[in-house]
Amino acid sequence: MKKCLVISGGDFFAAPRSLYDQADFVIACDKGWEYAKRLSFTPDVVIGDFDSYSGSEGDADIRENGTPTPKSTHKIIKLSRDKDDSDTLAAVKYAIKEGCDDFTFICAMGGRFDHLFCNIQTLSFIADRFGLARLFSEKDEIIVIKDRSITIPKKEGWSLSVFSLCDESRGVTEEGTRWLLNGAIMQQSAPYGLSNEWTADKAEVSVEEGTLIIILSKME
Template identity: 30%
Template sequence: MTDTCVIFAGGDPIRPETADSQLIENSFVICADKGFSLAQDLGIEPDIILGDFDSLKYTPDSDKMISFPPEKDDTDLMLAVGKAIEIGAKKIVIYGACGGRIDHMIGNIACLAMIAESGGSGIIVGDDDILSFYMPGEYTIPYKEGFSLSLFAYSQKVEGLKISGAKYIVDNCTLRDSVTLGVSNEIIPPEAKISFTDGRLLVIQSRL
């Protein structure tokens, strides 16, 4: 079993070039509800299809399907994340989880928090946005041409924050959840380096 899982969700679809075909080929693939349609459009065969299928509008006829009732505690994406963690995935890449309803988008970010709190690495990849979530430690964020770099505290504060390899650098900064200090930085190629000692950090790269 691979330690990498790719999840297709039911948000805005992605262009074929956004999907990392080599990564997908070597990963366990889960489709969450309407994410099955996205995978089909990209010619990708999933290992598991799950959800209540209210967004897909039909229940797939497949022995890989796991059906849930519409009245449930978790979103379809969170169910998929739970399944990925259950099978031992340490890296989870999510496509089709950007855009659409704001409440769904906030819920999708909560899925990234769940992955990080479980000791894994999670990332949401869209055509115009890339979201990742971090617990205290040291991390590298690769440069992506035409994208900004924004940091948000996903706790009351993020302490001991250091940023290098970017237009605006900081050393031992405290980033609070009620400020916009971390918005719209720029990575200097090839990468930015981020570290912090306490809190939870949401990183968003957005197309300029």
């Protein structure tokens, strides 16, 4: 799998350096470029309509044709503000063309809820194409999977919740948790997977048919 790190423009998250080091491809979205600089992460591509980037245009040297500048080795792609895709979704589509199928998002939470929900749907967009998608923040981690299984290492002091992200998910199994599931049916309109707990060093979550959203939350 080709790993992509996407630095979005939500609340700043001091992500561990390991997320950057493990990535094969790095994209900063709009204000995410400012965050990349704060984190000392060098993106391969900077993309966005730059409506939230607060640096000067001279600093960014934003150009329509995406030509790299002497100040940087990365490609800059300026999008129109009159568009259907969010900056983050546009970044994902670009990365998919580059062969990426394992996505990690940082600085993609907080702020406006509509932006967060759009980012969650972007994770679903990736899962629909059989990719793996994760969103990290200081207190939450969101994973979306479709028709597959995933192993989740135990996180002390965190909860594990599982919900259907489509009308109905079939063959849902949870192992290594306090409350087990074996081939269950989960419905989007009947959420009962809130706040599970690990009973082993790792939990196994799988779905035979459907899309699941898995949310790890740091307990207060």
